[in-house]
Amino acid sequence: MKENLSYPIGPFVPPENISSAQIAVWIQEIEELPAKFHSAVSDLSAEQLNTPYRPEGWTVRQVIHHLPDSHIGSYCRFHWALTEDNPTIKAYDEKAWANLSYQNNVPIESSLGMLDHIHARWVVLLKNLSDGDLEKTYVHPEDGKSYILREVVGMYAWHGNHHLAHVVNLKKRMNW
Template sequence: MICTKITHKITASTRRLIYGYNSRVLHDKALYRSSTEPIIFTRHFCHSMTTLTDTVRYPIGPWVDKGTYSADLVQRLVERISILPEEYQTVADRCSDEDLRRQYRAGSWTVQQLFHHVADTHLMHFMRLKNALSTPEPTIGVIADVNAWAALDEAQTAPIQSSVTMLRGTHQRIAYLAGHLTPDQLDITYFHPPRQRNLSLAQALDIIVWHAEHHLGHIRLAMSL
């Protein structure tokens, strides 16, 4: 384990990123002047593998399997699935043409590409759920090269509102489907190609929520929200 003293001059827009640093905090000092002015921020961290770069790559942290998915947890996941498109809409309403070209880190997808990626992949999530429910012993999910998709001119130029509308409809369908699944159906598994593992439908719902929040975090970082 490495202990490090880190001093930052950060703005309000990046403050959330620093506080979200995944480490054990031993000491914390900050000089606050206002909610918008920069802060001189000093922390002593004891950390192992996590870095500030990791917190940009994973603004809400990597997905963590909850192990047991109770009925209450599944219900909360369904509620988040229903609400998340409106959070995307709120951010989309604030996007300028300049914002659409912003990146959350060097070499990353742009805000515009992120909106389209989430809409595209969540449609695939929905298809995987339906395939798992309708196909005996499903062995493979829907496969796509998301980087190649993001490189298409369509993904770099199409209006983001089309993807927000698409995401809203997809999430409505997912939430309706998930809200009517039995406990046995939630335990049905299928092979998830990107993660190279079997997932239960309950785990898949969890990943849908995580993935939407994960990329919404990227968009907010890029736009300094």
């Protein structure tokens, strides 16, 4: 079976019923992601960091910088949903952000550190959500859909694992 380079762990498909046990698993995955990412990229050279994980895909460096950008956004979305009634959140063009040229000059340690710190705060927030909090929602302006926080926890656990798989699988394919 051919590896899917775009979606190496498949697309996110939430379970029909999301239990407290499932939420706990997802929170643990979010908590563990920074250490796993550090481990996956710590031995890479500049040339390897500048290698796309797939043809027409982002470089490893872009993936590293993308994660804190995206997860800071999600952290803020949780706050908006918890403090406002079904707010419309701000979307961003992640591809445009990934292509900002200054990021080629940002040490990956900066983004890895941001990932460490945002996840440390985010995990405390997530572990303190009540069942009622998990039912709160926000609206994404691009599709007009309301997203329930219970499901969003899973989306971002998946998101981190999705990008980790991009890097880990590239290293395997390249024998790094």
